Amino acid sequence: MYSNKTTTLVTAEEMKLIEEEIFSAGMPVASLMEKVALKTAQKIKELYPIKEKKISLGFMVGCGHNGGDALVIARELYYQGYDIVIYPPLIEKFKELTAHHFKYASSLGIKIVSNIKALSICHIIVDGLFGFGLTRKITDNLAEDIAIVNQWNKPIISIDIPSGINSDTGAVLGIAIKATHTLCLGLYKKGIWQDRALEYLGQVERIDFNIPPAFIDKITAEFPTTELLTQEKVQEILPLPRHVTTYKYKQGHLLLICGSKEYAGAALLSAYGARSSGVGMVTMVVPDSLKPLINSQLPEMLVIGCRETSLGSIETLPLLDWQKYQWVCCGMGLTKEAVSVVKKVIASGCDILLDADALNIVANYYLLDELKNRHGKTVLTPHDGEFERLFPDLPFVGMADRIEETRQGAIALNATILRKGAKTIISDNINTWIIPHGTTALARGGSGDVLSGFIGGLLAQNNFTDTISVDTVGAAAWLHQRGGILASEDLSTLGVDGVTLSQYILKAVNELKRNGQWFFNETC
Numbered sequence: 267m268y269s270n271k272t273t274t275l276v277t278a279e280e281m282k283l284i285e286e287e288i289f290s291a292g293m294p295v296a297s298l299m300e301k302v303a304l305k306t307a308q309k310i311k312e313l314y315p316i317k318e319k320k321i322s323l324g325f326m327v328g329c330g331h332n333g334g335d336a337l338v339i340a341r342e343l344y345y346q347g348y349d350i351v352i353y354p355p356l357i358e359k360f361k362e363l364t365a366h367h368f369k370y371a372s373s374l375g376i377k378i379v380s381n382i383k384a385l386s387i388c389h390i391i392v393d394g395l396f397g398f399g400l401t402r403k404i405t406d407n408l409a410e411d412i413a414i415v416n417q418w419n420k421p422i423i424s425i426d427i428p429s430g431i432n433s434d435t436g437a438v439l440g441i442a443i444k445a446t447h448t449l450c451l452g453l454y455k456k457g458i459w460q461d462r463a464l465e466y467l468g469q470v471e472r473i474d475f476n477i478p479p480a481f482i483d484k485i486t487a488e489f490p491t492t493e494l495l496t497q498e499k500v501q502e503i504l505p506l507p508r509h510v511t512t513y514k515y516k517q518g519h520l521l522l523i524c525g526s527k528e529y530a531g532a533a534l535l536s537a538y539g540a541r542s543s544g545v546g547m548v549t550m551v552v553p554d555s556l557k558p559l560i561n562s563q564l565p566e567m568l569v570i571g572c573r574e575t576s577l578g579s580i581e582t583l584p585l586l587d588w589q590k591y592q593w594v595c596c597g598m599g600l601t602k603e604a605v606s607v608v609k610k611v612i613a614s615g616c617d618i619l620l621d622a623d624a625l626n627i628v629a630n631y632y633l634l635d636e637l638k639n640r641h642g643k644t645v646l647t648p649h650d651g652e653f654e655r656l657f658p659d660l661p662f663v664g665m666a667d668r669i670e671e672t673r674q675g676a677i678a679l680n681a682t683i684l685r686k687g688a689k690t691i692i693s694d695n696i697n698t699w700i701i702p703h704g705t706t707a708l709a710r711g712g713s714g715d716v717l718s719g720f721i722g723g724l725l726a727q728n729n730f731t732d733t734i735s736v737d738t739v740g741a742a743a744w745l746h747q748r749g750g751i752l753a754s755e756d757l758s759t760l761g762v763d764g765v766t767l768s769q770y771i772l773k774a775v776n777e778l779k780r781n782g783q784w785f786f787n788e789t790c
């Protein structure tokens with residue numbers, strides 16, 4: 267049975283190869299363009315139906331097949347009663363199929379104009395200048411045209427991707443259309459999920475045109491794959507096994523090494539995150555002076571106090587029985603003083619997660635080799651600044667492709683890297699996940715501490731199963747973002763502090779259960 271694959275992200279090269287598969291299997295190029303464009307026209311009709319008043323659409327038509335798509339859409343919407351105006355600034359360079367469609371549209375009497383300003387009377391602009399074939403910077407008159415259109419504040423529908431956005435890296439090549447809708451054709455282009463492109467996309471929808479999954483699999487198998495992490499996948503990754511005769515030590519024992527006098531809150535928030543994971547046991551290693559605070563706020567935690575520096579950071583770790591812990595989570599609020607702590611954690615041979623100050627210490631003291639060569643699994647959770655500090659000299663930084671950089675970082679350190687941002691990326695040397703949803707409500711201090719604790723708690727539990735780290739980390743990040751969305755729906759974007767977030771993560775967990783499948787696998 268045919269099933270459409272919606273979660274795979276493709277580069278321009280992969281998309282071209284997939285198209286070649288379709289064409290060489292017998293589908294005529296013109297027929298595919300017709301099909302894609304008819305479906306896109308239908309979507310535009312749904313978005314902007316004609317009611318009492320006429321609607322006029324101004325089409326910016328490029329020279330390649332993005333322009334060809336635009337012309338077919340323009341023709342079909344003309345038949346449906348829309349007023350259509352076509353602006354073809356690259357008319358001399360039209361590809362053959364695009365030229366045919368232009369000739370036919372002209373023969374129907376559709377209005378053709380030679381100045382972008384003539385589109386200013388239109389209610390809506392349709393951007394069919396460039397799709398994934400954009401190879402170089404947009405300059406001169408075309409750049410001016412885009413600047414003019416962007417100033418009009420009209421709805422702009424971009425076909426496939428906003429013209430000017432590199433469909434792999436999301437970079438703006440000179441200037442780009444600021445769309446209100448992006449109708450992505452067939453498969454999501456990787457550039458659409460890059461943070462730098464987000465402000466140009468508006469609302470993104472995918473127009474499916476029945477690409478056979480075997481063609482997608484054949485081509486993407488040759489390249490590292492990037493996938494959107496969906497709810498269905500999260501439900502596959504979890505449930506965490508919870509046997510009917512289980513007990514606390516069977517549900518994972520997490521060691522949190524965190525906090526300082528100055529950043530006591532980071533220790534608390536990561537502990538709240540861990541609490542929301544349902545992990546069986548948590549031991550916290552904190553500076554001595556934080557013990558009473560932790561005991562009063564989180565009575566179920568075991569607390570080991572440490573001698574502290576004059577500034578209130580952990581001076582040195584006590585003797586620890588590392589083998590007791592299924593995962594060690596280190597760095598939240600530690601301060602940059604805690605160098606010996608981080609070195610000991612890296613040398614421990616345990617499965618570890620490093621966040622915040624632990625990452626800064628790795629960067630400041632060049633501990634990358636120690637990380638790469640260590641025994642035990644490693645998870646790192648940097649935001650963009652921490653990521654760049656971790657990899658200042660490696661050649662892949664500067665590629666300006668967040669997704670590829672993250673993958674290369676994971677390969678370089680033999681680690682799973684979760685890179686925080688508007689779109690969170692999780693990668694190991696084989697799999698890369700993008701969390702498709704997110705909320706700006708989480709752009710505040712404390713969200714990351716909750717995330718680290720929550721991930722650590724799920725990893726500690728999943729260490730008894732054969733679930734791979736990148737999947738568990740992805741599922742944790744998915745639930746963290748979903749918790750943020752649920753909290754902001756109830757409390758507004760301003761209302762999602764760390765403690766609240768840790769509670770709403772549990773609502774996200776429950777939502778998975780309500781959506782038809784149970785989350786915790788209470789097997790007998």
Ligand SMILES: NC(=O)C1=CN([C@@H]2O[C@H](COP(=O)(O)OP(=O)(O)OC[C@H]3O[C@@H](n4cnc5c(N)ncnc54)[C@H](O)[C@@H]3O)[C@@H](O)[C@H]2O)[C@@H](O)CC1
Nearest residue numbers: 298299330331332396397398399400401402403404426451
């Ligand atoms: N073949 C088909 O029937 C299908 C085509 N599709 C459409 O085809 C598009 C890709 O088509 P193309 O490969 O023709 O590429 P584009 O339509 O994106 O444009 C490529 C053309 O633009 C020129 N160009 C590149 N950068 C330029 C710049 N900065 N200034 C001026 N000219 C520049 C290139 O020389 C080339 O002629 C997709 O984005 C999509 O819209 C898809 O719908 C899938 C199906």
Ligand SMILES: [K+]
Nearest residue numbers: 396425427429
């Ligand atoms: K476009």
